[in-house]
Amino acid sequence: MKPTSQDGSPSTDLMDELARLTAENAELRLINRDAFNYIRNKTNQLLNTMGTKSLRPEELEDWSLLELDPIGIVTQSFQRVLENLRETNERLQLAHQEVKAVFEAVGSAVLVLDPKMQIISYNERVRELLLNDGGSVTGAMCQNVLCRSEEAVQNCVHRKVMASGRPESAANFEANGRFFDVIGQPIHDSLGRVTHVVLAYNDVTEHNRIQTDLKSALKEVSRAKMQIDTLLRSMSDGLVATDNKRRIVLMNQAAEELLGICLRDSLGVPLLDVISHPELRAHLEAVAQGETHVLRDLEFVMADGNVRIYHARTSALSGATVADQGRITLLHDVTREREVERVKDEFLSTAAHQLRTPLASVIGYSDLLIQADDIGVDARLEYLSLIHSKAEQLSEIVSNLLDISRIEAGEGVALTCQSYSAAEICEEAISGFMHGPSGHQFELDLNPTDIRVFVDHFAVMQVLENLLSNAMKYSPRGGRIVVSTRMLNGVCDISVRDDGIGMTDEQAAQAFEKFYRADASNTAIAGTGLGLTIVRHLVEAHGGRVAIDSQVGKGTTIHCTFPLADAV
Amino acid sequence: MMTAPEETVLDIRGQVCPSSLLTTLKVLNQNAESLRRGSIRVRVLTDSRDAVVTIPNAALNMGFKAQVEKLPEGHYEVVISHEAD
Known part of the structure; x- marks a missing residue:
């Protein structure tokens, strides 16, 4: 209105x-x-x-x-955004401090470069390990500070990272007399472009030295192992090693064959679980009980049926404590030694007998000469002749013993060689036996042409006298003994043949062994068992060889070879 | 034992940017503390293609996590939660 x-x-x-x-x-x-x-x-x-x-x-x-109220809404949201930024900044600051702490605490020298290789930052280790002077290098170009050699520039990790955009590395970068493994890590922006490259230099100088030492040590160990393996393989003695639990850790081929055990199958198995030989088990158990220096002779039946004697000895391997100690058992073949001991015992018994018989005569006849006043001149002469003969026999025995003792002691045989006629030497040798009381018939069977040999006269005479003496002892009285010379394959073969009792193959095989006598039980035949051993040594000292050809009941021929004079 | 966070669903289908963003921000502001504690998460249903960019960006700037998924019905789901969830 x-x-x-x-x-x-x-x-x-x-x-x-x-x-x-x-x-x-x-x-x-x-x-x-x-x-x-x-x-x-x-x-x-x-x-x-x-x-x-x-x-x-x-x-x-x-x-x-x-x-x-959008302004209110957005303002409130902005408050939240600012709060978030503040929290993010705090976290970033903390992270920055952490990175800085790591940056300084890390054992490697760390450099941060921009894409143009300008140094942005670096830690204290860079100064300690890579730089010579104390001045700051921030802002300097890396290649002017570190990579001064052409090789270093060629292997530049920064360049590789910039090219690939990925982490890269290089080994054995050398600086200041030290070696470094270098790892390069790219830092990307939101568009994936590389904005920085972080280079970490890890000092491997000591590591390289240790590695070189280790390689050298390993090589040495490997060489030592090979030597030990070769040694173990070549050992004729059986060897078994066990650890502190008495489990097998090592065994050589000789032990495998002797015990019938394969190392591959028994490695780590308790030794007593695989040993069936009762005496060896007893030995090992005695050692396990704590008995020390337990030595035993054990008999083993070999694959060929022969019995051989082994000496078992177990000793401790070094260890920190007794409980830690492994053990090593050695099985040494003493068959030969035991045989020699047996033969030696037999020889001593024989030698004693041989010495005692002539000694008894010497003592008996000399007593007679001392005590009896009514001995005629003829009888006195006869007794003295007998004493002389027995003394010569004793002298021969002692002489042989001394010869063999000298040779065995390693003094060898000293020879003074000259050119001689083989025929003349043989004739000379038999002349000393021609008219002996045994009535043996001596014959010479000489090579059609005389052979000149290069020998020590005394030694060859000793050889022939030994052979002739043996031929006489082992052939019947009045038997035929033939001394032959032959040219044989560039050497002179001198042989002595008899028609005596001969030897079996087994006896012949041992005839040249020391103290061996083919029939030791026959004490009627005087001898020491040393004659043929001396013969062998003297012939071999000339570079020659001895051989035996014998048949039971038919006789024995012994061949010796000597060098020709014109071949020397 | 961690309890599963409550879920607030914000259906702003039919709205276009920037009003969809403003509406979402208003809810995020109202629930900021609960989101920070991880006791709730906000599931935004939108059919604006611009919103699936602006909403997650704004959430991330505010310190939240945002996951976008297109659902078979044709609209988008933006799940906003605490960063650690």
Whole structure:
């Protein structure tokens, strides 16, 4: 309803008031529009900052905009964003401190380079290990500070990382007389570009030295092992080693064959579980009980049926304590030694008998000469001749013993060789036996042409006298003994043949062995068992060989070879 | 033992950016502490392609985690949760 005057028309005052209000209203509308535009603009500014579009007027009309309070919303969100940034910064700062601590604490020298190889930062270890002077190198170019050699430039890890964009490495970079393994790690930006390269230099000088020493030691150990293996393989003695639990850890081939055990199958197995030989078991058990220096002679039946004697000795391997100690058992073949001992005992018995018989004669006849006053001149001469003969016999025995003793002691045989006629030597040798009481017939069977030999006269005579003496002892009285000379394959073969009792093959095989006598029980035949051994030594000292050809009941021929004079 | 967070579903399908962003921000502001503690998560359903970029970006800037998945029904699901969830 419009205000009216008394005549029904609007009064002037009212009209004025209306006009004023209308104008005021229009002004307010303008202010409102400006205010909303301001709010809308600020809201859009904030929304654009948030990365989204501006509000379209038709999307949210003015009063709804006011009611939604976008500025309040976005401001509150910004508070949260700032808070998040602050927390993120704190975490980054902490992480930075941690990285810095690691950077300095790490044992490697660490360099951070930009893509152009300029040094951005580095830790203290760089100064200690890589740099000579104390000045700062931040901002310097890496190649001017570190990689001065062409080789180092060629193997530049920075260059490799920049090319591949991936971690790279290089070995044995040399600087300041030390060696380093270098690892390069790229740092990428959000677009994947390499912005920095971190180079870590790990000092491997000591490691390399240790590795070289280790290789050398391993080589030495390997060589020693090979030597030990060769030694073990070549050992004729059986060897078994056990650990502190008495389990087999080592065994050589000789032990495998002797015990019938294969190392491959028995490695780590307790030794007593695989040993069946009762005496060896008893030996090992005695050692296990703590008996020390237990030595035993054990008999083993070999594959060929022969019995051999082994000497078993077990000793401790070094260890920190007795409980830690392994043991090593050696089985040494003493068959030969035992046989020699037996023969020697037999010889001593025989020699004693041989010495005693002539000694008894010497003592008997000399007693007679001392005590009897009524001995005639002829009888006295006969007794003295007998004493002389027995003394010569004793002398021969002693002489042989001394010869063999000297040879065995390693003094060898000293020869003074000259050229001699073999025929003349043989004739000379038999001449001393030709008219003996035994009545043996001596014959010479000489080579059609005389042979000149290069020998020691005394030694060859000793050889022939021994052979002739043996031929006489082992052939019947009046028997035929033939001394022959022959040219044979560039040497002179001198042989002595008899028609005596001969020998079996087994006896012949041992005839040249020391103290061996073919028939030791026959004490009627004087001898020491040394004659043929001396013969062998003397012939071999000339570079010759001895051989025996014998048949039981038919006789024996002994051949000796000597060098020709014109061959020397 | 960790308990599963409650879920607040904000269905703003039909709204376009930036009003969808403003609506989401308003909810995030209201639940900021609970989100920080990890006791709730906000699942926003929207069919605005712009919103699946602006909403996750804003959430990440505020220190939250956002995962976007397009559902078989044709609209998007933006799950906003605590960073450690």
